[in-house]
Amino acid sequence: MRTFIGIDLGSTTTKAVLMDENQAVLGRGITNSRSNYDVAAAVCKQEAKIGARFTLFKNALGSGGGAEILLEDLERNFRLEQFLSELNQLEQTCENYLDHPRFKDMKSALREALGAVFRQIETEAPAIYAPEADRKSDFFRDIAGSRFMDIAERIGRESGISFESLLNIYDKSIIDVESLVHSDEVVSRQLMNGLSRALKELEGVEVSEADAQAALKKVIDLELEETYVVGTGYGRVRLPFPKEHIRSEILCHGLGAHMMFPGTRTVLDIGGQDTKGIQVDENGIVVNFQMNDRCAAGCGRYLGYIADEMKIGLHELGPIAMKATKTTRINSTCTVFAGAELRDRLALGENRADILAGLHRAIMLRAMSILSRSGGVTDQFTFTGGVAKNESAVNELRKLIRENYGELTINISDESIYTGALGGAAFAYRAV
């Protein structure tokens, strides 16, 4: 079947959206960006195709008869399969690094320690992908990395192997593993294995094993032809696409926001490294925009830096800040200075939640000034980008919009991180 794909190469994550001939979104894919843009683009394209195959399989099964449960279970088990196969690759790569002359004297001890670490992660894997399990990230690098550190530290202590050596081997290996793209054959096998696992553990599903397998096989065998691919995003200069396949981020975000919410007139996109205020007309065409110059204050990295300073995960910031009783006024603009101010305030015994609320307000104040320079805020207002997932940031934004522009409709979609890629896919569709 013919498909149209948009790829948004961001500084932190790379997103892909795959559309069919009727401009219906079949699949979305996301991966962490890496220094190799070609790989990042290929991986998230593959992820979008996987998403598309899930959608097609769902359509084939229809509803009722426990099909929803089967689908959910298939997806979980497929992710587990994927994780285990990448883990296996990581282990192989680590093993190969042991041949380095540096590790000559401790090779067998390191091998034993690494083996123990990987067996432990393997044992934990089903629990990581259990139903209702809470994952801090869906990227292999993050999940495997954090488990590796924890377990390697413990095993290092117990066996007297230096944690630094284990970490060094891991750091080198993860880069190699991250530059691999799974072939269609590998993905098909993982999908089929995932289905067998799912069928084994399920009850109350009326779909017969043979039917499910046949339906999935049919979906896997369907060729998803890449009719046209459009790339956009931060990696503009180095995008792995021919020139005529590249569209500006601004145009893609404007169009993407319009497609999600046709009433959109103003878009605020806060990504990892830039913040954009965009005004669009009734067709989603950009009429005015403003971007911040390369400065982390006022974009996602600001919150990332703060989370690192506090040694907590990025996703934990919002919930903590929501517990604030008042909003601390932050005096620093620069991210680095704000980090120092945060340390000082914590040292003086100020409330952590209040300071965090203040930091969320600070990033939004910067965004407001970009919005006003782009031509203000007109109803309806759509907020997109990774920061739209942070409830405290959204909360501060709502307050500021109300104070400055009155009551407006504010649109936030769960899929807002895909806005740029969605616009890209629409441009791909129009290019044919």
Add this chain to the structure above:
Amino acid sequence: MTLSIGIDVGSGVIKTALFREEEGNSEWLARYDARIRQRDAYQLVEESIDEVTRQAGLKRGDIHYIATTGEGENVKSATGHFYSMTTHARGALYLNPEARAVLDIGALNGRAINMDERGKVLNYRMTSQCASGSGQFLENIARYLGISQDEIGELSQQSTNPEPVSSICAVLAETDVINMVSRSIPPSDILRGIHESMADRLAKLLKAIGAQGVVMMTGGLALDTGLVKAMQDSLAKHKMAATIASHPDSLFAGAIGAALWGGFRYEKLKERGLLPKAS
């Protein structure tokens, strides 16, 4: 005879110096510098005081004056606190009697100070609002390039084709550097480009205060030979009537100045019979 300790509490490093003052002669007895990293700065200050007194074969009770500077206003065991401008001016003059201006580049800030031949501060300017071009920033860049701090200067000076950079955000530097590396620009050219952009900014600071004559670089970055060279080139390019000097002990300028001012204040108080209780 007066024994005084100067402590310069920076955002990255705590510098401590112990001086003995006798009939107009200042003798530098001991020194200590400690990186704060993730530790408690105040505890580190106490450890530093113990360390320099131990080096000099003294006890805390022997010290007449403990002076803090930088971010050390709240150090409990300090006798008094001096502003960074005055201590850096005094310290620079101690290291180089010819100095008439100071360029202090610390972990987060850059500062240009104009002074007279006695170390009296005439005027000053600071970079504010942005950590780009600070010590922390350069340290991050080096980490992304996988080189150590002490290799920076030499590498930068090997550059044949400096990569021009406009000011880079200290936090977003990582992706900028990744982009440069992926365009196969050698680390030496990246570093030299960054040194040049920092130097141009700092030269503007010096111009703003009307610096003339010998400008003494102080703070951690004074030891970065690549930056010193870029500063010299930048002053020549802007045709400024100033020359750049550095000193192996530039890192301690603030601590030296604090110790000397502390000793001086102690002498004055003694003359007037207003001695503080030494802690």
